[in-house]
Amino acid sequence: MTVSNLKQSRPDTAKPKINWSRVEEADNFAKTVKLYRQGKYDEDSFRRFRLQHGAYGTRMTGDYAMVRIKIPAGEIYPNQLEKISQLSEQFSIGSAHFSTRENIQLHWVVLEDVSEIFRGLTEVGLTSREACGNTIRNVMCSPLSGVCPDEEFDSTPYALATARFFLRNPMVQNLPRKFKFNFTCCEKHGMVRMVDVGLIPQIREVDGTTQRGFKIFLGGGLGNKSFVGYQLEEFTPEEDLVYTSMAVLRIFDRLGDRKNMARNRMRYLVNDMGWEKFQNLVLKERAIVRATQSVITQLEVIHTPNEIKRPIRITDESGTSITDGYARWLKTNTVKQKQANYRSIFITLEAGDITASQLNALADLIRDFSSEGKARFGFVQNVALRYVHEDDLPRLYSNLLESGLAKSGALTMTAPIGCSGTTSCNLALTNSHRLAKEIQRKLLELKFDEDDDLSDSSIKISGCPNSCGQHGIATIGFFGGGGRVGKDMYANYQMSLGGRSDGDTMLGLTCLRVPAKRVIPVILKIIEIFKQNKKSDDTLQSWIHRVVNNNEDTEIKSINDIKKVLEPLTIPPTKEEDPDFYLDYGDDTSYHTKTGKGECAA
Amino acid sequence: MRCLTDSGKITTDIDSLRSEIRDKSVRVIDVRREDDYKQDHIPTAVNLPLANLLSDDSPESVLKLMNSMGIDNETSVVVYDDTFGALASRVAWTFEYLGHSDVTLLETTYSNWKSLELESDSKIPEIQPKEHTLNLQPNILATADYLQSAKERNDVILIDNRERLNFLEQHIPGAISLPYRTLATKDKILRPKDDMKRLLENRGITENSEIITYCGSVGTLSGLAYYALKSAGLSNTKLYVRSFKEWKNLQKPTEKQEDASYWDLSAE
Ligand code: HEM
Ligand code: SF4
Numbered sequence: 001m002t003v004s005n006l007k008q009s010r011p012d013t014a015k016p017k018i019n020w021s022r023v024e025e026a027d028n029f030a031k032t033v034k035l036y037r038q039g040k041y042d043e044d045s046f047r048r049f050r051l052q053h054g055a056y057g058t059r060m061t062g063d064y065a066m067v068r069i070k071i072p073a074g075e076i077y078p079n080q081l082e083k084i085s086q087l088s089e090q091f092s093i094g095s096a097h098f099s100t101r102e103n104i105q106l107h108w109v110v111l112e113d114v115s116e117i118f119r120g121l122t123e124v125g126l127t128s129r130e131a132c133g134n135t136i137r138n139v140m141c142s143p144l145s146g147v148c149p150d151e152e153f154d155s156t157p158y159a160l161a162t163a164r165f166f167l168r169n170p171m172v173q174n175l176p177r178k179f180k181f182n183f184t185c186c187e188k189h190g191m192v193r194m195v196d197v198g199l200i201p202q203i204r205e206v207d208g209t210t211q212r213g214f215k216i217f218l219g220g221g222l223g224n225k226s227f228v229g230y231q232l233e234e235f236t237p238e239e240d241l242v243y244t245s246m247a248v249l250r251i252f253d254r255l256g257d258r259k260n261m262a263r264n265r266m267r268y269l270v271n272d273m274g275w276e277k278f279q280n281l282v283l284k285e286r287a288i289v290r291a292t293q294s295v296i297t298q299l300e301v302i303h304t305p306n307e308i309k310r311p312i313r314i315t316d317e318s319g320t321s322i323t324d325g326y327a328r329w330l331k332t333n334t335v336k337q338k339q340a341n342y343r344s345i346f347i348t349l350e351a352g353d354i355t356a357s358q359l360n361a362l363a364d365l366i367r368d369f370s371s372e373g374k375a376r377f378g379f380v381q382n383v384a385l386r387y388v389h390e391d392d393l394p395r396l397y398s399n400l401l402e403s404g405l406a407k408s409g410a411l412t413m414t415a416p417i418g419c420s421g422t423t424s425c426n427l428a429l430t431n432s433h434r435l436a437k438e439i440q441r442k443l444l445e446l447k448f449d450e451d452d453d454l455s456d457s458s459i460k461i462s463g464c465p466n467s468c469g470q471h472g473i474a475t476i477g478f479f480g481g482g483g484r485v486g487k488d489m490y491a492n493y494q495m496s497l498g499g500r501s502d503g504d505t506m507l508g509l510t511c512l513r514v515p516a517k518r519v520i521p522v523i524l525k526i527i528e529i530f531k532q533n534k535k536s537d538d539t540l541q542s543w544i545h546r547v548v549n550n551n552e553d554t555e556i557k558s559i560n561d562i563k564k565v566l567e568p569l570t571i572p573p574t575k576e577e578d579p580d581f582y583l584d585y586g587d588d589t590s591y592h593t594k595t596g597k598g599e600c601a602a
Numbered sequence: 603m604r605c606l607t608d609s610g611k612i613t614t615d616i617d618s619l620r621s622e623i624r625d626k627s628v629r630v631i632d633v634r635r636e637d638d639y640k641q642d643h644i645p646t647a648v649n650l651p652l653a654n655l656l657s658d659d660s661p662e663s664v665l666k667l668m669n670s671m672g673i674d675n676e677t678s679v680v681v682y683d684d685t686f687g688a689l690a691s692r693v694a695w696t697f698e699y700l701g702h703s704d705v706t707l708l709e710t711t712y713s714n715w716k717s718l719e720l721e722s723d724s725k726i727p728e729i730q731p732k733e734h735t736l737n738l739q740p741n742i743l744a745t746a747d748y749l750q751s752a753k754e755r756n757d758v759i760l761i762d763n764r765e766r767l768n769f770l771e772q773h774i775p776g777a778i779s780l781p782y783r784t785l786a787t788k789d790k791i792l793r794p795k796d797d798m799k800r801l802l803e804n805r806g807i808t809e810n811s812e813i814i815t816y817c818g819s820v821g822t823l824s825g826l827a828y829y830a831l832k833s834a835g836l837s838n839t840k841l842y843v844r845s846f847k848e849w850k851n852l853q854k855p856t857e858k859q860e861d862a863s864y865w866d867l868s869a870e
Contacts (some may be wrong), residue, residue, distance in 0.1 A: 030804050037806075059862045089783040093766045095869040108766055108781065109869055112804045353869035423867040434866040586863040594861050 010320050014373030016077050017302055018164060020070070021122040025129060026079040029053055030115035037112075041227065046101050052135065052173070054128025055114050058107070059426050060596050066424060067092075067106045067117050068131035072163035073141035073156050073183070073551040074377035075104035078363035080124040081375075085359035096359060098352040100417060101180070101472060102140050102377040103131055107424045130167060134175045136249075139163035140191075141183040143376040143384045146306075147337035147344055148185035148249060153212055155201040158241060159183040161299035165242060172249060177264040179222070179249065191379055193220045193229040193505040194473055196266050197248060210357045213237040216244060219270030219278065220505075222467040227267040228505050230275045232282060240286065242299045247285035251278075263553060268538070308339075308371045310389050325408060332449045333410040334393070337386065342371070343393065344386040347400070348410035351436040352381025361403035369396045378457075380417055382410055406420030409440075409449025413457040413540070416440055417470060419464030426596035430480030430516060432463035434585040442520050448527070457540040457553050459523065461493070464595075473501040477508045482593040483515060485572045489591050491516035491584035497526075497559060498548035500541065509548050512563045514570050517581050521569050529565055609667040612833040613709040613792060614680045616720065619644075622678070624768040629673055629710065633683040633690050634712065641728035642722040644708075644715065648672075648729060652689045656820060661700055664734055668697065674732040675702065675834045682715070687791030688782065691825035695841055701737025707829060709790050742828075744840040746852055749774075752814065759811045764846070767868060770859040774816065774849055777857075778805065782823040785830040792826075809836050814848075816842035 047057075050065070052095045057295045069084065081198040084104055091113045092106040109117060121127060130136060139160035145151065156570045162181055166172050170357025174178070192198025198217040203210050214236050220229025236244055248266075255273075270278045314430055319373040334345045347362070354362075362383070366375050371387035378384055388396055400406035409415050418436025423429040439459060448454050462469035464481040471477030475497050483492030492515050499508030514522045530540050533554040538584050546552040556562060575579055584591045614622075622628035623646055632639050633746040637647040646673050655664065673679060679697065683689040687707055689708055694705045708715075716722065744752070752758045753776055762769050762777040769779040784801070787793055793801070807813065817823035819841035831839045842849075850856065 030800075033804070042726065060860065083832075086783075086788065090781065093782065093868055095862065095867060097867065108864055110805070113784075115804060116801055127858040350869065354869060357868065395706075421863075422861075422868070423863045423865075431863050431866060434863065437866070453762070567722045584863075 003534055012367065012373060014077060016075075016080070016125045016569055016582070018072070018160060020072065020127040020129075020167065021125055022127070022129075023119065023122045025053065025127075026118035026122065029118055030112075033112055033115065038472060048133065050114075051133035052130060052466075053114075054131035055109075055111075056132055057426055057440065059422065059428065059597075060426050060594070063111060064108050065111050065114050066420075067109050067128050068099070069104045069106070069121060069128045070138040070163075071102045071104060071126070071377055072139055073145075073159040074143055075156070075160070075374055076377065076383075077124075077374045078366045079453070080126055081359045081363040081366075083124040083126075083362075085356040087117050087574045088359070089119075091117055094119065095353050095355050097420070097596075098354060098377060098381045098383060099377055100350060100381055100468075101138050102354075102379075103138050107420070121238050123479075128600055129169075130172075132178075133176050135179065136172050136175075137178050137180050139166075139181045140379070141184070141344075142185040142189045143378040143386075144189050144344060145185040145337070147339060147342070147386055148189060149336070149338040150188060151185035151201060151338075152203045153201050153215075155183040155185065155199065157301045157303055158199075158201075158214075161243045161301040162241070162245065165299055166245075171246070171266065175253055176258045177247070177261075177266070179252065179266065181245075186501045191473075192217045194222055194226070194470075194501050195220055195229065197245065198229055199241075202235060203388050204237075214241060218248060218282070219267045219275070220504045221267045222470055222472050223265060224262065224465050224467065226467065226472045226507050227271060228507070229267075230270070230279070232279060239298065240290075240549050242297055243290045244284050245290045246297075247282050250289065251281055251285055273436045278469055281504060292322070293495055301564045306372050308387055309373075310354040310371045310392075311368050314432065322354075322399070323398070325401070325406065326394060327599075328447075328450055329397055329400075329408045330393065330407055332408045332412050332414075332455070335411070339387070342387050343390060344384050345388055345393070345396065346378060346382055346384045346410035347405050348380075348382050348407050348415040348440075349405075350407075350440055351416075351433050358403055358405060361405065365396065365399055365403075365405075368399070380415060382415065407444065409444055412449045412455040412570070413459055413475070414440055414443040414449040414454075416459035417474075418463060419462045419463050419469035425463060425468075427464035427466060428480065429464050429482055429593050429595065430493065431585045431587065432461040432469055432478070432480055435478075435516060435519060436469075438518060439523065443523075453530070453534065453539050454527070455539070465494075471499070472507045473495060473499040474507070474508060475499065475544055476526065478514070478519065480516075481513075482591070483513065485574070487581055488575050489593065490572065490582045491591050493519060495522070497562065498544045500545070504545070509559055511559050512566060514566075515581065516584055518570050522566055525566055527561065527567060529562070552583075605704060606751065608668055611706055612622055612829050613790075614706045615709050615717070616718070619680055619708060619722070622680070625841075627678060629671060629677050629679045631671065631679060631681045631691050631693060632712070633681060633685075638684070640724060640726075642724050644712070645721055645723050645725070646682065646727050647682075648727060650693060651693060652683075652822070655693060655696060657769075659696060661738060664696055664746055665698055665734055667730050668700070668702065668734045670729065672729040672732050673697075673702065674734050677702075677704065677732070679705040680708055681705065682710075684712040684820070686782070686786055686826070687829075688709060688822040688826045690791075691829050692822045693830055694821065695699060695742070695821070695825045695843070697790055699739050699742055700734070701739060704846065707791060708758045709792070711791065714789055715747060742840055744816075744830055744842040746842075746848055748840075748853065749816075749842050749849075750854065752812070757811050759813050760809055761807070761815045761824070761827060762846075763815055763817045763827045768818070769866070770862075770864050772858050774846065775855055775857040777816070780805070785826055792830050795835075802831070802834055802836065807831075807836065808862055809838065809840070814841045814842050815839065816845040819845055819847040821845050
């Protein structure tokens with residue numbers, strides 16, 4: 001009898017529906033890296049090739065890459081998490097990173113090992129193809145799509161179908177610039193106005209029959225210069241989804257700026273042309289696309305419903321004692337679903353970082369607790385387990401505690417976003433990543449996650465003006481730069497206030513520069529003056545919204561008034577008084593700015 | 603005398619070991635702590651905690667250990683541990699260094715053996731001491747001095763088997779990083795041969811080179827790498843057994859990845 005290979009891991013309740021991978025791409029990548037190393041492939045074409053396959057360069061070195069694994073619509077399955085756990089230990093730093101766009105990133109990967117990661121991903125049907133480069137990036141979907149009490153229908157199948165239609169599609173292999181789709185559930189939970197194409201599902205009643213469709217927003221986006229998107233038309237029926245997407249992409253492909261890298265996202269085209277002209281072009285182009293398709297092109301939307309099956313308990317029910325943290329966690333990390341007796345629970349990670357063993361733990365938690373057998377990535381470097389039966393919540397909480405995944409405040413301001421910053425990004429000026437972690441630790445220590453006034457606000461940090469950390473849509477946003485006293489430099493952040501990405505989308509307004517080591521005191525001070533001046537039903541977000549729009553009548557009337565209060569906190573001490581001030585977080589050598597060649601536009 | 607590199611056998615699979623145990627044709631060595639061993643172990647296994655070997659790993663004293671475990675020049679030895687094969691590798695390498703070539707690693711760990719519900723017991727076998735001759739194999743050992751001069755040669759590849767973050771933080775100049783986790787699969791201590799070969803070839807690690815492996819302190823992780831390389835047919839491999847700990851104590855030069863705060867990306 002042969003006993004080897006008999007060992008089985010626990011059976012999965014749900015399996016991925018779509019295989020996104022192609023094993024020949026791994027071989028091809030390995031071959032191309034060899035040719036490149038032998039000098040038979042020039043630097044620029046290699047870079048384009050590498051980015052098309054989802055591998056970024058790394059800070060100050062050509063030897064390492066970052067691999068960005070796409071999770072279309074944010075749906076991830078237990079076996080996929082386990083594979084990524086293994087790959088992170090084999091080829092990366094033993095941790096993986098959950099991004100703001102439903103990607104998982106493995107950093108500090110030896111360039112020659114990238115193909116091995118691709119190969120591993122094919123075993124679980126995942127790809128990093130077109131995760132970077134001038135093409136359609138990961139298609140996002142709200143983590144609450146399908147369970148949100150306010151949604152009209154579940155847009156997940158449409159997000160998946162859109163991702164499938166465009167992946168490896170010749171039409172989008174060489175766009176002027178990257179291009180992003182976000183599907184959402186409702187107005188409140190999406191990010192539809194801050195993206196090239198944003199979609200909210202809608203149902204319309206025509207002559208007594210209901211029709212599915214979308215509210216589509218075009219031309220928004222964050223970056224060195226950010227814009228808010230415009231709504232294309234009242235209602236776009238579902239049959240027109242693919243034609244509208246194709247029309248927009250054809251216009252962008254034809255008219256987008258291919259020379260000026262700093263201004264070639266579609267939002268600049270929309271802005272330069274003016275919305276009405278752009279809108280007309282899209283509608284006309286759509287008519288052409290519709291008329292010229294030789295066969296009717298439609299998205300392959302898979303409508304088979306997910307099986308919802310509460311996992312069977314094998315373990316003993318008794319013995320779970322409810323700990324102190326439970327109520328706090330229940331309040332700040334879970335939401336009720338539209339399906340009775342079920343909740344979605346959010347896991348917040350420090351700046352999106354998760355260890356290999358936590359990835360494995362997460363896979364088991366999905367199997368043991370999620371009745372849909374998979375998890376969903378969120379927009380803020382987090383992940384959600386959905387369809388958790390309310391009776392199972394205390395036990396889930398104690399399991400999360402064991403794996404270090406029970407940090408509270410997931411749905412509050414105490415879970416900031418930090419881009420990668422100087423931990424790996426070539427363009428970074430500051431360690432935004434570590435700063436986000438420091439802020440989270442401090443705010444949780446102060447139990448600010450339990451403060452209802454703070455729950456709908458957000459803190460987001462980028463390590464340079466490029467906005468990967470989405471600082472522009474944060475209630476309190478920061479982007480990094482360098483400050484100087486004489487010849488001594490220190491890490492410094494530009495702070496903006498009042499940004500938001502909901503129905504009242506606006507970009508935060510610049511307030512003042514805050515040295516890295518003063519960011520936490522400044523945040524605390526803002527909260528303090530808010531508490532002094534708030535009206536009884538104010539949240540920090542609603543108060544700041546009034547202040548930045550000059551609609552406030554207390555002593556703090558404008559952003560300038562806030563600035564005046566904060567300014568004293570931001571005055572640099574001398575190096576003798578406070579040497580620590582001149583060190584960025586996570587660095588014990590004196591601060592200096594240093595950047596390499598950026599690849600954002602490549 | 604059978605030579606390991608000739609037969610090419612690096613690991614022994616579970617089924618072969620079970621039949622060899624039944625035939626009483628093998629000496630099994632358990633490299634876990636004494637307490638764990640006493641609880642249960644693979645039938646007939648003798649215990650050699652790595653610490654016992656390391657407390658004095660001079661050839662004479664290791665030879666005495668081998669004799670006391672009933673190993674002579676002809677004994678077929680299989681080693682296992684519960685540390686993904688790294689401790690077992692260090693023991694196997696030491697035996698090989700002393701001139702014992704018929705030593706292989708169990709293809710899996712003891713935990714995995716147990717989870718397959720294979721036989722185990724807590725009996726401590728009676729051992730007849732034997733006489734092994736000493737026939738040192740210096741060609742598989744790298745000392746600090748040797749490494750220092752070999753490093754300068756073009757045909758030498760130095761491999762660091764510690765985790766990536768430790769490598770970025772500090773390493774021997776010129777080393778390349780191949781974390782020990784890369785060597786294994788989910789349930790085997792070593793990747794399949796072809797898999798390993800492809801991975802090494804991508805990294806430019808080929809049989810045209812002499813290879814030296816090292817890790818953090820006592821040559822365990824790099825011992826596993828030594829066997830991984832051999833399993834892929836790269837037999838011109840040496841283990842820098844005193845590894846980075848000695849290198850640093852000797853205050854030899856080190857190198858690091860500059861200008862990046864990679865530690866802050868770790869969720870540990
Ligand atoms: C001028 C150069 C760059 C610009 C303008 C830029 C812009 C952006 C923007 C606007 C986002 C926000 C995504 C969204 O929510 O829509 C983003 C995300 C991101 N960027 Fe960049 N970026 C640049 C370069 C880089 C570089 C060099 C890196 C590091 C290798 C990087 C890493 C990231 C990461 C990790 C995200 C998170 C979201 C994701 O998964 O795609 N970016 N970038
Ligand atoms: S915002 Fe700047 S520092 Fe942060 S990831 Fe983007 S380019 Fe890098």
